[in-house]
Amino acid sequence: MITSGILGFPIIGETFHYFKPYGFYEISPFLKKKMLRYGPLFRTSILGVNTVISTDMDVNLDILRHENKWFSEAIGESMFLKTGNIHKHIKQICMRLLGSENLKRKIIKDMDRVTCQHLSLKAGQGRFDLRDLVSSLITSHLTPKVISDLKPETQSMLMESIKAFSFDWFRTSYILSAGRGLYNTLWACRQGIKLIKDVYTARKSSREKYDDFLERTLEELEKAGSSVNEDVIVSLIFTLSCITQDTTSKATCMAVKFISENPKVLAELKIFDMDLII
Numbered sequence: 001m002i003t004s005g006i007l008g009f010p011i012i013g014e015t016f017h018y019f020k021p022y023g024f025y026e027i028s029p030f031l032k033k034k035m036l037r038y039g040p041l042f043r044t045s046i047l048g049v050n051t052v053i054s055t056d057m058d059v060n061l062d063i064l065r066h067e068n069k070w071f072s073e074a075i076g077e078s079m080f081l082k083t084g085n086i087h088k089h090i091k092q093i094c095m096r097l098l099g100s101e102n103l104k105r106k107i108i109k110d111m112d113r114v115t116c117q118h119l120s121l122k123a124g125q126g127r128f129d130l131r132d133l134v135s136s137l138i139t140s141h142l143t144p145k146v147i148s149d150l151k152p153e154t155q156s157m158l159m160e161s162i163k164a165f166s167f168d169w170f171r172t173s174y175i176l177s178a179g180r181g182l183y184n185t186l187w188a189c190r191q192g193i194k195l196i197k198d199v200y201t202a203r204k205s206s207r208e209k210y211d212d213f214l215e216r217t218l219e220e221l222e223k224a225g226s227s228v229n230e231d232v233i234v235s236l237i238f239t240l241s242c243i244t245q246d247t248t249s250k251a252t253c254m255a256v257k258f259i260s261e262n263p264k265v266l267a268e269l270k271i272f273d274m275d276l277i278i
Helices: 029-038 057-064 068-075 079-098 100-125 130-146 152-164 174-208 213-222 230-260 263-277
Strands: 041-046 049-054
Touching: 029 057, 029 100, 049 057, 079 213, 100 130, 130 152, 130 213, 130 230, 152 174, 152 230, 174 213, 174 230, 230 263
Parallel strands: none
Antiparallel strands: 041 049
């Protein structure tokens, strides 16, 4: 049983402390303070919900390994078990797009080629926003793999909605700015899901076959006993697209920063790159 930690003020708990802005390459001050005081596993209250936060790698791996079983034993089987089964089903669907085999066979090789081309082009133009560039690359490259039959204007609108969906809306010291960021994020989500739902409905009616992720989800819905429905699939497609472009762009920025700050690693990479060219 976890006894360490405090819940903060009534209703809001420690929400403001949790969402306090911090640097892109820093660990959250909230987490650092809590870890020093309570250790890697502690409880708190965020957005009015009692929450357990784990920064322990072994505990997190154990949670992922046992999935919903670990929680159902702790809190009993009810709605959570049902949600856990849906989560497991959704994960299996996602693996069709982002599983290790598909990543090796298609996505990573293509993304590596496109990224190198664009970075080389931009490098000759002076300073540029790496995160924004990679975000645009991911969105433009992944969208056709998810839905391949989009009209140019529809694809452009969907890409704008995905890019506008921000997980950093709360990273500001001003309530007004945070509110504006939240509004823009919710609006982007609404527009993006509407676009995907329209395409999904049209694809379902036409029954033409396409080699993309949307086609795989349609096949999944047709299976007997499927635990997902149309709304879940549409939300999954939009969420997956947003998460992919957000996490990949951040990871790329961190990789470039840490490599550039380590001359030895940078020199070895240059030698490796020259060997590949030769």
